[in-house]
Each structure stands twice: as structure tokens, then as C-alpha cells.
Amino acid sequence: MTPEQRQELMRLLGSGEEISPEWAKILFPPEKREYELVYYGKDRAEDIIADTLAVPLQPVRTFGRNGVDWHNMLIFGDNLQAMKTLLEMKKTGKLCNADGSSGVRLIYIDPPFATKQEFRGSQDQKAYQDKIVGSQFLEFLRKRLILLKELLADDGAIYVHLDWKKGHYIKTLMDEIFGERNFRNEIIVRRIRKNIREREQVKTLNYGHDVIYFYAKSDSHFISPPTKLANREGRWHAFDAPGIRSGMDYPLFGHKPPTGRHWMFSKERAQQMISVKKLKMNPKTSKPQYYIEPSEEDIRDTIWDDITASAFTSGYPTEKSEDLLKLIIEASSKSGDIVLDCFSGSGTTCAVAEKLNCRWIGIDCGKLSIYTIQKRLLNLHKGIGNKGSKLEPKPFTLYNAGLYDFSKLKELSWQDWRFFALQLFQCRDEKHRINGINFDGYRQGASVMIFNHMEIKHKEARITEETLQEIHEAVGSRVGNKVFIVAPALSFDFQQDYIDFDKVRYYALRIPYSIIHELHRREFTALKQPSDEMAVNDTIEAVGFDFIRTPELKYKTGTEKRKGDSGEYGFIKIETFKSEAVVREPFKKKGNLETLSMVMLDFNYDEELKTFDLDEVRYSDALQKEGWKVSFPLGQLGKKMMVFILDIYGNEARVLIDATAFRKRLVKKKRKKK
Template identity: 55%
Template structure:
């Protein structure tokens, strides 16, 4: 799994962990399905996956899926055939655009970012199919460091290309050359990787070479029939002539093909008697694509999701077509605005997208439900294949208790980083191991009225106390335990109570756990997040009012939502915390909620709302029968409110409701 430790050189920095420690110390997080969009009639068929959560933990879970044979391409081969990532790599970049644009602006801190990305690259290597390819999209700020890291992780021998992508037109910078390109590093796991050559249209200079015409309107060029060679070359017969190739050259055509092309009139002789081959412009695919891409610049008019760092669909279509086939699995661990997923869907690939931002998740959901058939968001509407939205590391405990026992057991083991390994000691069925010690998951489904008290622990100890190690773990819902302490010592054994939904007991782990922080202004939308544990959904408490009125200094009436009170709750570093309006991240609005799918229309960041006395304004004429407001705190928890139009004091009839795909 891990390359040799000894290398000629490597990038060294503070906090760099061993690869095996990264794999071992990262907790897998069970994926809790939230919504399924579309149906295919077969519950066992593949569903594309959109995952909200820390991608490091989600990648560990996906690695478990791969090992279990649940992560395959259409041909059955395990792992992702193609991985593309566009991690947050800029530093407080200034983007030009309107206030409505959902700006990605990145914050990076030297070695922290390098190790942040390195950890994920270790898992991505393990998730890649043996003939797969990974594309890592960066710029001048950190690209040179990450190139060294990629050489370490994938091996220099597996480096394929450094693609230079021109992302914008020329800049008029007064003190430097215009910075108008990004780099995309391409690596594989072997020389057997999938690669389909790509072609681009000829430029004027190339077209000028097709200058000959036999009078039928078909232009052609005269191409050499010989190629460089070593050693003695074989002469070939051209009609009545037998010709040797030029010195140090060989004929590129077999005798059979030479005879065929002579009959077709495709071979002519120049004035020196040298044979030339007619290549017709109409038969050519175009110029072979090289590693400098200047033909898919990102223009504001071509944006689909209104993210300033959104990449053009044409760019992703080129990458996906080059390194995968229809039915192959495409993975993007920094899904952002969802371009990779949208293009994968259009090109009939399977896909998995991960992001830690609620705004990104809702933006992707909206995008996938409003696809067009052609690249560049053109053509007829395209209904996506079924996909499921999952929470990773953020769970609704009321739903978890309703899970079937097998799913609950899996969740409990993964929650506390246990190895799923059923075994029996002294007649007691155990579920796995943790840190090398035995684990019992309490079956509250089979024993709904049973409690775990001191006597229960003593009974277990009497049966197996002498046959287990120094530690024994019992996982159960918090309310099942009748004692308050975190462990009970009996003889030389410490029996730990791992309570759900308590965060991990700090004594058992190297570090504390925290929730996925959400941004409260545009400048922090794409800030890197490196979570290390679980959190549980605790919806914030919100008081609000709505009305239809004129803003100060404005002529027209607008719909207004005013937040009167906001209170969030979260469990951070083992402690329950509360906060007020300062913990509000953003407000999202669907102006015409259909009762099934939240279709994002507007997003208001906390900084915007605070500047306007915690008010959000939107056009009255766009308000449908029902409005859904989603209030999100900085921990990722959300409260949803459905607001009938009448509450605004307006009457509105929509003649064309938004078209959406119902969820399962």
C-alpha cells in the first residue's frame, strides 16, 4: 500500500505524518442517506453519490466501500477510473462580479495546506482504479510544492503530464506578466491507464497546409511516407518501381496499403520522384491536443452556477473523455459548484462528489436537477440518473434510532473507529475490535427495555473478564446507561461506556472533535476545512417575520424576511455550546417551494444580513405559493421554515411553476 520510505529527496515540513498513520488514524464516517432524487426501480442498482461532510473522513469510508466491492465501474473493476480535484489553492483572490455571485475565496496557510491536501491525496491514491488517472488542478501559489508531494505519493514514474490551462484572456498588469493560467498535474498508478487522444480544430496556419485540390472541392496536403528508423530499411514496390526509403528512414506503410492507396489515387510523386500521400482535410480529426490548452477559457457568460472559480464544462468534458469510458466512476472530492458531476452525468459516467459546504451542496443539487444535454448548459433538459445526498459525520439521531439493526451496528462501529469483526468469547457475541481490544455493540432493537448498569458490567466481567485484555468497549445509546462515569474498573479490566450521540471520549483519542464550520460571508466560502470527528444535528431556534414593503429610498414593494432571534447549539470539543446571531452562517431561499425539492434561488450571508438590520429582500413577483427558508449556523446545522405567500401579505399566482425532479 505504501511506497518505500527511502527517497532521493522529499518535501519536509513541520507536521508531516507518515502515510500509514494517516490511513490508520483517520476515522471512517458512516454515510447517512438524506434524500434520493429519481428512481430506477432497482434498490441494488448504482446510485450516484453527493456527500456533505469532511472529505478526509468520507474518503476513508469510500475506501471501506471499495474493499467491500461496493465502489466499482460498470465493468466491475474496483475504484474510481478518474479522479479530478480542484482544491482551494488561492489566497484572498479578488474576483470581479456582481454581489449576487457566490464567490469562492480561498485561505491557505503554508504547510497546513500542503499537509491538508497530502492526507487526501493518500486516500485518493488508494481509491483510484489500477488503470485510473488523477488530475490535480492548482495554480502558481502552491503547485510546485504539491508536485513534489504528488511525486512522493504516486511515484515519479507515474507522472503523466503538467497541463497548462489558460483560464482567462490577457491581463493588463502594470508590474508583472499577466497571470492567466492554472496547472493540472496528471498522474496514474501504472502505464496501463485509460487514455483517449483528443483533437482540436486546426488553426489558420495548419489549415493553409491543405492547399491542393483535384477539382472536386476536397483540399489535401502531401504528407511524407517515410519515418525515422534505425538499421536497414526494407524497400517497397510502388507500381513498377521498387524504391528504397531515404537514408535513416523507413516506409510508414505496408506493401498491402501502398498497393491499395495507389489504386485509390492517394499516392503521387513529386518532381524528384519521391512518393507523397494525399491527406484530405475532410478525413482529419483535427490537431492532436498537446499539454497547453488555450481553447476553453472561462468567460462570465459561460458560467452555469455563478461561482467565480467555477471551471468551464468544456474543460471537464475533455478530462473525463480522455481518461474514462461511459459507465466508469468519476470522483471529485472538492465538488464546489458541481461542474465535474454535471459533465460526468452528461457523458454517462457514474459519479461521487464530496463537499463540506452547505452552499455547495445546495448549489450542486439545484444544478443536477436543471441539467441540459449539451456541454456548456445547452440543449434540451436532461433528467439525471438517480443520485442520493448523504451526510457524513453529521447525523440526525432520531433517524438513526429507526435504522435496521445491521445498519445501526455498522454506524456504531464506524462512529468509534472500530474494526467490524464478529467473534465470540465465553458464549458472548462480540462485534469487533478497537485499538486491539474487544467491542460489544448493545442491541437496543432486540432488547428495547434493557438497561446497562453496574450489575450488567459485573455479569460480563464474570463471563469473560479473564479472557480479554485491559480494555473492553460497550457502545450503546446514551440513555441506556444507568451510570454516569465514562468507565468502570473491575480487577485489571477497564470497561468503557461509549455513548451515542456523545462525541468521542477524549481519553481514547489523540485530539478533540469539532463540527464543520460554515462561512458567514463571501470571503470564507471556500476556506479549507479539516474536521476530525462527528457532530449531531441540532437545529437552531429561529424567530422571524415576513412582510411586503418598500425599502427606504426605494420605489417598489419587495418581499422581506427579518430575523428577530437566532440561537444555535452544537457539541464542540466534548462540550455543549450555544450562540446567538453571531453563529448564523447564511440564509437560503427557495421562492417557489414545491413541497419536495429545495431549489436554491437566493443566498444571504450573515454579514449581508447584519448590514441590513438582519433583513433579506427579494422580488415580490417571484414569490410562489410557498417559500422555503433555510437558516444555517456556522456548525452546519439548519432550520427549515415553509412560509405561505399569504404571510407576506401578498397574493401571487404563478403561471409557470419551476420544473423539478421529485425526490424519493
């Protein structure tokens, strides 16, 4: 701390002014390392863990039979917050492998590469774009790596899949987080290359590979080395190997091992091999050599050029191949171990973990990802590459993390609601009374009151300034210098985030939206704003939480013929689509169709199973060009069609349409022609 900083701190303390959270880095500087990656906006690891909010996981639906100890988990929401919740589960013994050990055994992630490249869906429309670049991307990923390390079992491992552009930076970050001593391998895996033969001059060589960084959490992680096809004949090989081993330097054919080396096998084993003519003297060098049997497999090294990183089976951009994940999962985990992927995408990690009898957790903030994974898991086949006989998945549960169905929350009992509210704002559950007023717990050392809206008989009952005044008159200064009041947003009759009475500040924690101002465990402060346009990453990193609000939807159906096409087409014309989510203040009302993100289609919806089986996706930019019309061949339709229309906040409008709604119109048109 400089003399100027010390003087300024003393002034702040003397004047009673609030101290900015930025002082934490000055008062408690991070541990000095021999070297580290330095960039703007880099937070202390301790602050990242402490300030990340553990949001409750709300079960949406369980697929498969119940009655098992463990349900695999598919989580929709911000992975940082979801991982903090998983970390709380680990601390309470609820995140265990089949052998009883605590924590995740294996983590594989394929994060956004930050290369400004667009990935396109089957309709050649933009499906996903990496928008996090520079230091924002590094800190974005670093935060998640810090939580991932905490989630790992003591003998766990992590594999991070990256491309050529940011890999070297991430390697430095991982050395900081996991320790350079725990770096195991850099794996090179082939990627599908562009055809540049027709170009006369290019600026760079073709990018032919991705990199995967393999780190262990400690020295106790061992792998089962993966293999590959060899197709080689038997051969003779020198009998010595590098290193010195006790008892492995006996005389053999008049020789001892070269300096710094040892014989491959013990003296007894060598005699057995000589007797069956598998060990002999090399006629040219007179040194021992042994026979290696013909083999169909070789132990792999770090060059995986016989498989590709990508696959194109699900139609989801950035899909990774099952062959790749099979090698990783078999190498660093065993049956019953927990495998985690917090950038689940198309769900390859979840699918392969299921096939290899591992427990799994998948997290993603995209609804397209969630429904792609759901469909994939419900249509599995036993073989890698989804070949072979059908595989019934073990039970898995879909959860919401950070986006909640308020209609279900309203069905909770008061005690369950109280627990939900306390957990949501990271409050300690500890009932207490001050001057006859009941409080529910503590937050940052201050008393917390959960407003019991269920006891209110009249809907117009509100929390007003007068309500807080009455509480203050009862408790006075004995309550300390701040109090937190937690209640549904519409229960408050004032707009301020806090109201002061004397020297006591009463904070209004509104469910859902004031969590944005309440930066987890910090004092109220402004959110960090991006420094440039490319730092805008709302599609990747969610903020706080919100409640599900079903969008307002009006549409009409019809049929049409296309010029030069004999086929018959149905269409859904979206006329009105309005939605809102109070995730920031001040709230800005969005116009009609402005919040529409995508339309997902299931052409043959099974009403008995009630499971959405994603067939196609149409994105808003393409729909706008088509006049907000979703068109499709009528031959694709089953008896009923399920349509999910999503907004940019993750809310859905769901429509079940009978196929006759299209076919009747088609019959009427044909009759008119006659």
C-alpha cells in the first residue's frame, strides 16, 4: 500500500464514508507468483468464489424411472451460478461418485473459442457466435476454471478443449489455477480443414488442429492410457528402457544395461522369455532384444490425428465427436464416476458418459442446447457414433437455475418459500427477535426479514415506507446499521433500493430483479460495463436470475403452394410476440417481435410421452426476412405438431397444433379450384 493510499483509507474511515470493494485488492493483495498473466479486470480467486451466488435448482421434469440414489443432471442456466450450487452440494456430501468419494472425477469443457467466428446451423443461419474477446474472455473462463477446480475430487482431472487463438493464454491461466506441476499433457486433435487449393496466395497455413489441455488436481490422478489401431506385424526391440530400477541391471548375454537405463523385465521373466525364444541376442550388436507380438492396438501419445474433433450428427453447431469423448472419459474415469461439462452444447459429453455407465452433469445457458441434449439422450444407441441397439438412459432430471417458474413457487408452503428466499440471497437461516420483531436470519451480519405474503388476506397489502417506519420505531438502533427485507417485487410500494431511518438503512431485496443491484455478497454497486462492443457477452454469461414469464403470442396457420414446386406446404404466421424480463433497471419495454429469439419445431409430438423431440430450429433473423412465417412441407407432419417460440430471456410460448388445422385448409383450397 502506498502512502497516498494509506492516507486516503484513513480519511474514508474517519469520515464514515462507505469503502469501495476495490479496496479489497489493496488491503488483501493476491499471493505473489513467480509469473502470472496480468490483465484489466482480473479478480482474486477468493473473491470469485465468495461473490458467486449459489442459485437454487428448480426441478422441471425427471426422465426415466425413479427410485435410484443418483439422478443425472441437466441444468439450464448460467454455469457459474449453477457450479456454485454444485459446490454447496459437494460440501454437504450430495455430490458423490459411486464409490462414495466426494466431488467430480472428470471435467471436459469446450468453451467458446473467442475467435469471432460464426457457426451456422442447417439453414445456414447464425446459431452461435463467440463474442467474448480479449481480457473479458480470459476472466470469463478463469472464473469458471476456479469453480471447476473446487468441484473436482482430490484425484480428479480436467480437459479443456481450445483452438489455436487463445490456447497459450489459457495454458498460463491453468498453470496459475491448477499448478504447473499438475499439467499432464497438451493433446493435439485433428480438425476438419478448409479447402484452399484454388487459392494462389494465402496469409497463413491451414489450421489443422485443436488443442486439449489435460490437468490433474493432484499427484493422485492416474489414467488408463487410450489406444489406437496399429495393424503392424511382430518385431524385435531393444530390451533396455530409460531410468534406473533396483534389481533390473543383472548381466544378460554378457551385457549390462547402458548407463542410466534398466532391463525391461526381471531376471526370472527374462529367463522364461529366453526359454520360449522371445528374448535373444541381436546378431549385429550382441545386445539383448525381445520380441513384440503382432498387435492391433498401440498406446496413444498426444497426437490424435486419426479422429476429428467435430461431428455433425445433431445439427447443433460446435458439436464434438463421440470418438473424442470416449477416449477422454475412458482414460480419466471409471464406471460410476461423475463427469461434468458446463458448456454442454450438443450433449456429446453427457451421451458418451451415459454409454460408458458414468454419472453425468450437463450445464448450458441456451434452450437450443437443452432441447438438443434432451432429444439426444432419449434417442441413444449403445455404440459410439450412436450405432447399435437402442439404449434406455438412466434417470435424469432437467433443472432451471436462475430462471424459475413462479406458478410452481407459489405452490410452495411458507416454510419452503422462506427457505427458497433465504437461499436465493445467501442468508444464514437463524430466527431471532429484536424488541418483539421477528427476523428470519442474517446476511452480511445484518438481520433479514422474509415478508410472509401468504399470511396477507388482502391482495392490496403492500410494504410501504410506513411499514419500514413502524419496524424501525420498534427495533431502533438495536438492529444495527442495516436491515434486509426480502419480498416478491410487486409487494413493495416504493422504487428505491433502500430507505434510511436515522442511521439505519433498510434494503429492499425484490424477488426477482434487485439481485442485479445486489452483487451477490458485496455491497450495492454498479455492474461492470463492457469496454467495447465485442465484450458484450449476454448470450454466454447470464446475469442474476428472473422468473419465467410466458410471452404474449398471436398466430395463424395456413397452407401454400410454391412456384415451380409441386409440394404442399403449411405455415405458421407469427403476428404478435411480446415478452419482458425485469433483469435490469431502468426497464425498457420491448416492441412486438423484438424479443423473439428462435422457433423450435417437433413435427410429430407424442401426447402420451409429453416429451418435446426437437426436429428443426428457425432463427429470428431468418424469420424476419420471411415476414415472420415458419414454413414446412406438410409431409413432415404427424398427427400433432408442438411449437416452442422462445424469447431472448429464455421464456417460451408453447403451441400444440393439430395437423388437421393445415390439411382442412388444403382440402378447402382444392374444392374451390374444382
